[in-house]
Amino acid sequence: xxxxxxxxxxxxxxxxxxxxxxINTSLNLEFGYAGIPNFGKVLAVGxxxxxxxxxxxxxxxxxAGIGGDYIxxxxxxxAQVNAWxxxxxxxxxAVFFATLAVAAAVGAAVGLATAYPAxxxxxxxxxxxxxxxxxxxxxxxINYAEIAGGTLGVxxxxxxxxxxxxxxxxxxxxxxxxxAAAAVIYGDRLVRSPLGRLLRAVRDNELAAAxxxxxxxxxxxxxxxxxxxxxxxAGALYAFYVGGAISFAYDRLNxxxxxxxxxxxxxxxxxxxxxxxxxxxxxxxxxxxxxKDSLQxxxxxxxxxxxxxxLGAVLIAVLLYRPQGLLPExxxxxxxxxxxxxxxxxxxxxxxxxxxxxxG
Amino acid sequence: MRRPRPWHVAAGAxxxxxIALAASPAGPAPDPILSAAxxxxxxxxxLAIGLTLTYMTTRVPNFAHASSAAIGVYAxxxxxxxxxxxxxxxxxxxxxxxxxxxxxxxxLVLRPLIRKRASQAIQMISTLAFDLILIAALNILAxxxxxxxxxxxxxxxxxxYDAQVGDLPAVLFVAPVAIAGIVIALHLALKRTRFxxxxxxxxxxxxxxxxxxxxxxxxxxxSWLLGGGLAGVAGALMSLWFQGDPGLGALLIPSIFAAxxxxxxxxxxxxxxxxxxxxxxxxxxxxxxxxxxxSWVIAYxxxxxxxxxxxxxxxxxxxxxxxxxxxxxRRLHVARA
Numbered sequence: 001x002x003x004x005x006x007x008x009x010x011x012x013x014x015x016x017x018x019x020x021x022x023i024n025t026s027l028n029l030e031f032g033y034a035g036i037p038n039f040g041k042v043l044a045v046g047x048x049x050x051x052x053x054x055x056x057x058x059x060x061x062x063x064a065g066i067g068g069d070y071i072x073x074x075x076x077x078x079a080q081v082n083a084w085x086x087x088x089x090x091x092x093x094a095v096f097f098a099t100l101a102v103a104a105a106v107g108a109a110v111g112l113a114t115a116y117p118a119x120x121x122x123x124x125x126x127x128x129x130x131x132x133x134x135x136x137x138x139x140x141x142i143n144y145a146e147i148a149g150g151t152l153g154v155x156x157x158x159x160x161x162x163x164x165x166x167x168x169x170x171x172x173x174x175x176x177x178x179x180a181a182a183a184v185i186y187g188d189r190l191v192r193s194p195l196g197r198l199l200r201a202v203r204d205n206e207l208a209a210a211x212x213x214x215x216x217x218x219x220x221x222x223x224x225x226x227x228x229x230x231x232x233x234a235g236a237l238y239a240f241y242v243g244g245a246i247s248f249a250y251d252r253l254n255x256x257x258x259x260x261x262x263x264x265x266x267x268x269x270x271x272x273x274x275x276x277x278x279x280x281x282x283x284x285x286x287x288x289x290x291x292k293d294s295l296q297x298x299x300x301x302x303x304x305x306x307x308x309x310x311l312g313a314v315l316i317a318v319l320l321y322r323p324q325g326l327l328p329e330x331x332x333x334x335x336x337x338x339x340x341x342x343x344x345x346x347x348x349x350x351x352x353x354x355x356x357x358x359x360g
Numbered sequence: 361m362r363r364p365r366p367w368h369v370a371a372g373a374x375x376x377x378x379i380a381l382a383a384s385p386a387g388p389a390p391d392p393i394l395s396a397a398x399x400x401x402x403x404x405x406x407l408a409i410g411l412t413l414t415y416m417t418t419r420v421p422n423f424a425h426a427s428s429a430a431i432g433v434y435a436x437x438x439x440x441x442x443x444x445x446x447x448x449x450x451x452x453x454x455x456x457x458x459x460x461x462x463x464x465x466x467x468l469v470l471r472p473l474i475r476k477r478a479s480q481a482i483q484m485i486s487t488l489a490f491d492l493i494l495i496a497a498l499n500i501l502a503x504x505x506x507x508x509x510x511x512x513x514x515x516x517x518x519x520x521y522d523a524q525v526g527d528l529p530a531v532l533f534v535a536p537v538a539i540a541g542i543v544i545a546l547h548l549a550l551k552r553t554r555f556x557x558x559x560x561x562x563x564x565x566x567x568x569x570x571x572x573x574x575x576x577x578x579x580x581x582x583s584w585l586l587g588g589g590l591a592g593v594a595g596a597l598m599s600l601w602f603q604g605d606p607g608l609g610a611l612l613i614p615s616i617f618a619a620x621x622x623x624x625x626x627x628x629x630x631x632x633x634x635x636x637x638x639x640x641x642x643x644x645x646x647x648x649x650x651x652x653x654x655s656w657v658i659a660y661x662x663x664x665x666x667x668x669x670x671x672x673x674x675x676x677x678x679x680x681x682x683x684x685x686x687x688x689x690r691r692l693h694v695a696r697a
Binding site for chain 1: 377419422423438469472473476478479481482484485486488489490491493495496497499503504610613614617618621655656659660662663665666669670673676683
């Protein structure tokens with residue numbers, strides 16, 4: 001049995017969608033609800049991937065009794081580890097989930113470190129500082145080979161090595177979809193909690209929130225830590241999904257700029273906006289890659305740059321003409337007052353937007 | 361903030377010239393590291409001045425600023441390798457194209473956003489989006505140059521196209537002298553011309569300036585033209601010593617921000633000091649550390665701007681221009697006594 005190109009396309013699309021959903025939910029918490037422009041989103045994602053690159057491979061090689069230089073003989077060691085994992089499924093899963101927990105903890109620690117400037121600096125200085133932090137992470141990852149193999153990268157153990165080749169990616173995707181759903185539901189619960197209301201109050205008027213005795217700094221620190229932990233888990237999941245990690249891949253464009261773009265297109269500060277914005281973005285990019293060969297005849301340059309031109313222009317257009325995004329932030333959901341009408345379902349609202357866009 | 365006087369500028373220019381001289385005729389083969397340090401810090405000064413000019417007016421850090429330098433790099437490539445003329449002819453062309461790009465970012469994207477009262481974060485993101493379009497355009501141009509003219513357009517250098525002064529490349533002298541000239545010209549323009557006074561008034565209080573009849577938007581547009589144009593000039597000179605690539609902007613941007621923040625972000629003289637400090641530290645500092653600790657340090661050079669940003673924000677958040685040097689000196693004097 002082998003998957004056709006359409007099925008492979010769908011599986012990969014769903015996997016990338018799920019990973020970006022987790023990252024975008026965390027970015028939405030920071031930027032949409034708390035108003036913190038985290039231009040160093042790649043930092044937490046990359047740290048999560050570094051944990052996945054450095055820890056589980058060494059642990060499993062130790063458990064299986066495979067010796068050797070983990071970075072130098074990485075490919076040989078990982079081939080043995082994956083062969084060992086076929087018969088030791090339980091150990092594979094245990095190490096996998098433990099890695100995610102470690103990634104979350106390290107991510108939260110990184111969040112605490114970024115919270116130090118984030119609660120002290122103004123928006124623009126903060127954005128520049130966080131951006132520089134993200135670049136610093138990459139420089140260390142590229143040059144300090146013990147973490148993620150430096151310029152060569154490392155391979156990761158595959159907890160799904162026991163599955164037949166054709167089922168490995170679909171199974172991984174199912175797992176990713178479940179985790180993304182959990183992240184989105186968690187994010188949604190969090191912003192409906194008192195913390196979410198406090199964050200919006202702080203974002204809209206910090207002074208007013210502080211004057212009624214709210215601890216603004218604590219709320220922001222907590223948000224950044226939670227968001228960084230989520231992003232780190234997403235980074236680790238991505239490394240496990242593709243089966244390897246290389247520092248070059250954790251760049252500003254893919255893990256800071258694209259998430260901002262998805263969240264802004266969908267609409268800040270609501271989880272439906274994240275769902276829609278992420279889907280649109282991932283779909284457009286995947287379709288461009290999928291139809292690359294046919295597009296190559298139409299555009300007079302390398303199709304890679306079509307992505308950049310198109311998405312850059314779309315984002316500017318959205319910021320200028322629909323700053324609230326496709327789905328604007330709604331009122332805080334509360335218990336309905338007696339006699340109040342139920343809110344329109346999502347499908348009806350999307351239809352209304354489509355009518356408006358069509359000029360009706 | 362105390363007003364800098366012309367002799368401050370003259371002293372800065374003299375210091376730059378002294379460094380250039382120190383790098384020059386000491387022996388038959390001067391240390392290329394010193395040349396690199398002089399050229400790099402001169403260009404960082406120019407880039408920081410440009411970024412500061414745009415930030416002073418609109419208060420948006422322009423994340424597309426470094427790509428204006430990449431535009432200058434490609435102007436120099438086309439002039440020297442396609443037209444086969446002196447790369448120095450690219451300077452006015454680079455100024456014009458990079459300046460026009462920068463003005464269009466202001467006029468087409470930022471001004472409408474400011475009018476719609478978009479938040480500063482949204483304005484910053486719009487400059488990132490604009491940068492993406494510039495990077496794509498530069499890459500398309502690079503591909504085109506390779507295909508049409510069979511000329512290397514990625515990871516190239518134009519070192520061999522530079523003129524020679526004695527044994528030394530001309531850019532080693534042109535860069536610091538050009539910086540000194542530009543700083544003096546900017547100083548005179550800001551202090552002595554009507555437009556300069558209008559500009560300073562607008563920076564201090566845009567609402568009041570528009571009340572007295574200053575065309576605030578034109579002032580902003582001119583500062584963006586100058587800011588982008590100077591970055592283009594820096595790029596055109598840069599390719600004569602360093603490697604040019606469409607991705608140059610991404611490598612430069614932390615250093616440019618570090619230089620501007622060290623300088624206080626709202627002072628042209630601060631930008632001069634910040635650019636010189638960060639540039640020299642990046643090249644000579646890492647070299648010295650490599651001598652002390654081992655050559656592995658060199659790869660971590662990109663962490664230097666990060667360290668400068670962190671140190672400035674913790675110790676003197678308003679940058680060098682915000683430090684009250686006289687009070688500091690008095691305090692040190694008292695402590696010593």
